[in-house]
Amino acid sequence: MKVWQAKEQKSKVAIVGGTRTPFAKAGTDLKKTSAVHLGVTVAREVLAQAEIGDDSVDEVVFGNAGTPANAANIARVIALRAGLSQATPAYTVHRNCASAMEAVAQGCLKIGAGLGDTMLVGGTESMSNMPLLFGEELTELFATLNFAKSPTKKLQKISGFRPQWLKPIVAIMEGLTDPISGLNMGQTGELLARDFQISRETQDKFALRSHQRAVAAQKEGRFKDEIFPVVTEPDFAKAVEQDVGPRDGQSLEALAKLNPFFDKRNGTITPGNACPITDGAVALLMMSEAKAKSEGREILGTISAYVFTGCDPSRMGMGPIYSTSEVLKATGLALKDFDLVELNEAFSAQVIANQMAFASKKYCMEKLGWDKEIGELKDELLNVNGGAVALGHPVGATGGRLVLTCLLEMKRRNLRRGLATLCIGGGQGAAFVLERAE
């Protein structure tokens, strides 16, 4: 797939507003709050902040990976509940960890092509509410019961029931396993730790830094413009105002105590140096630059290029370098041209592996067709307010957070160019180039 570039478009695509919910580790503060409610909360607020009319949004696109059974096209439910008119079309996109990124990409495509000038995009995920599924036998039993005509027939069928059929299939575990490689996401991370010889200690240090940066950002109020509180379902009795994940006082000692989760004997990846499964949502308001300017809106940034690429599913964590490599080639930019980078922290090992690969002449030549290494991805520019290891990774929403976090930090520091990139379960990568006018 070719790299999408703003200069080839009719119109530049701007982001003029955005907010996210606090991210909460699954099973904690947002455990009873639905993905719909999370999405509505941010969508409604972004529209309110922008004072956009009910019928002024051309289309709504939301990313979501674990489709709730009662909201199959969740984007449409969010659009209407957030107060947009019934005439507003909406669709849901699914690209695993990059679902919200895909929503942003849809905005670029459609606004860039002049199909619309205002789009509400985002992503939402309630990993707390992933269902347990019935096994094949039990599903079959229910189906035949429906067709059994007489009570005797029904009884006959029921008598065939075996208690072990009650063992549920955990949808979230299925979802986090790649059927092509047969590996779950953590196992693909372990492969990278081995490939790049990344020690447990190095990973834990990285994780610690993620927490320290996130806590510092919290304390200094740097998330204030980014986070919009959620009042929780079912009874709207409690407001969650901050990310739940970042731990003040996280230590290497505490991290060292945790056992490897995915490879109990030889592994290095623990719940402490991997991102937790998480609930959260993000919404962004996209506009053609021309319209945003004519309405006198503040432009947080424009998207100048993006690409999605494929890679080895069993090493899906290398997605960022594959996609970034393509973007650099197409735009002629170098890694040093970026003032800030958000690279999603699926696993500490996986981020470190990418950093090492960017700096490796061998990797860049063999895998990516460069004649030298791409360059150094500097620690001090990378995930400066912490990343998913501390904040969490609500699969369908994360891509939107990377864009939002990056843009708001660029504004704070008055920077020109940022990169938002992430790895995608199943072996893909996404890279977005964000620009900010002086």
Added chain:
Amino acid sequence: MLELNKETIRQEVNSFRAQIKPETLASSEKSITLSRQGKMGVITLDEQNSKANKLSTSNMLRLLDLFMEVEEDTSLGSLVIISKKPSIFIAGADISEIEFLGSQGGDKAGEALMKLQAVFTYLENLPIPSLAAIHGACLGGGMELSLACDYRMATDAPETRIGLPEVMLGVIPGWGGTQRMPRLIGLEKSLDLILSGRHITGPSALKMGLVDRVVPKELLEQKAFEFGQELAAKRTKRIREAGKLGLVEKIPGGKYIVFDIARKKLLEKSKGNYPAPLKALEVIKKTYGGSLESGLRTEAEAFSELVGSPESKNLIGIFYLNESVKKDRGTDAEVAVKPVKHAAVLGAGVMGGGIAQLFAAKGVHVRMKDIQWPAIAKGLNTAYGLFKSRVKKRKMKQFELENAMALIGGTTSYSGFGQADIVVEAVVEDLEIKKKVFAELDKVTSPNAVLATNTSSLSVTHIAEKVKDKSRVVGMHFFNPVDKMPLVEVIRGKETSDQAIATVFQFAKSLGKTPVVVKDAPGFVVNRILGPYLNEAAFLLLDGVEVEEMDGLMEKFGMPMGPCALLDEVGLDVAQKVAKILYGAFGERMKPANFLDTIIDKDRLGKKTKKGIYLYEGKEKSVNSAILEGIERKKRSADLTDEVVVKRMTYLMVNEAASILSEDLVRRVSDIDLAMIFGTGFAPFRGGLLRYADSVGIAKIVSDLEIFNHNYGMRFQPCDHLRRLAVKDQGFYSA
């Protein structure tokens, strides 16, 4: 009872015909028409120049003519009765005729009624089967007409409402409702409907056996005509089965238990103030199981006893007051009113949360701002609780709750306020804070937005001080609990524009509330009148009247609760605050009794702290005897009779209302009655405070006030307006 001899009926009824204007009769001929579709006759109801079909005498005569025509036409095998109106089958009898009957006196009314009863009996006895095809309101006489049909088919649309609401107008069903309904659906269910006057939907009516089939409204005509053709082919009347008996009724002697329970419940609820339901019960008890003929006669006699009674007149008066609000726009000025689609509420307390819930329930988008998120969560939780209780009562589905809750967006900034058509401020009752908040609103809202305050005691004019365009500032005073209390006082500040008044007035109506426009003066109408009332309750406690005695007397008078219970409900601290404001504004006559100041304590503030003049435990309440212990009370003197107790409280209200009128704060006398009925539940059967005063006689009230003035203090001094009325021997309404 008339014999159903065609000639007799024709003669009897022709005696009516002579009294009706020819053009009215001609209009009925156009409104009610008979057509034929093969063997099926169809009577179509489409009242000329009106949105509603009503059963005036003229229309009843027209129906009789058509029933006779149907009977004579032997080619017809069935009759279908259907309405052309979009949301009304038959709204009921013509209320102005009920009033007229009342003015005619009992005997004449009974006689007239019995003749008209014959029209439905004629329908019932037609040789061919009949079907009522019901969509929209099917109330009172409309219900009675459909009960006389062999079959009833109704739509499942929400606008289909079926019932016998006569008791709400102080009368009973008079065209066979007390007879045919119990025969059709048994005692328990019909008593429930007739004694309460409530109406039900098509599906509930199907469950009760009141209708035979429910269809979607789009298919009503098609399905009714298909069924009508089927009936025409068979041409057989329906054999009426005995009504389905309720559980208790099935026990031998069970029906007496049913009557007994119903009577006890009625007496408890009405304190004996509402004769109509009791009368309906008596009629049904007397006639249930007897012949239709004598039953109808008993019904007509009972009706004639009630029609024209003061209770009925007052209830009909309130019905008309309500109708007049529907037509009112809050101002005589011609101004364009923009419907409210987006609103904002400032403050997420009990009132703010309640107001946001009300808006969301009516599909209005609401931004709800408070300073801290936990406060916003509390407001949302208030709204959620109100919706959830509707879900539990099956008046709302869970998904509807989720849709409604999504309409309320919390915020600690003013985000979204720029889109609001109206902002309602419900922050603490502190003038400086309110002024500051309005100065902020002035900046963040669109210049066209109406800025309303929900203040209960502060001056709207003062609150508006820092707003550039003061004409858009207005009061919108809701009462607690917002979802239940129907009144909204719309306060006109010194510079409030007609447009702002009309917008709030219309918006309040669209929320299902009853608005009353009041000029900006301390306490507006309701609190100003309740102030002296509640204050007097405190004086009476000090004069030795017991809490329960006093509350019992006022309940008997017709108030929904006594003054002590009301103080607890309002909150002792709130009452104290309002009392001080009123004292500050009106001086000596509103000087608070030395009571609230003594008993108030931070965990003794009334119902909200479970401790006030009463103690609250679950749904039970008992007098909090501790509260009176430290207080010096007189022994109740012999001349402080129950009657005097009631007069001291009610006459003070009348006196204050007279002051309000003389200060020209409301647009018309009836506004005070509207406000008191819908804001305090003031005895509806008395027609409101001023109707009540008129019925007592102003001169009598003034003379009693003079005595009280002498005996109990100068707060009873009758105001000039009241004295003037007394001198001229006028009433409030006849002045």
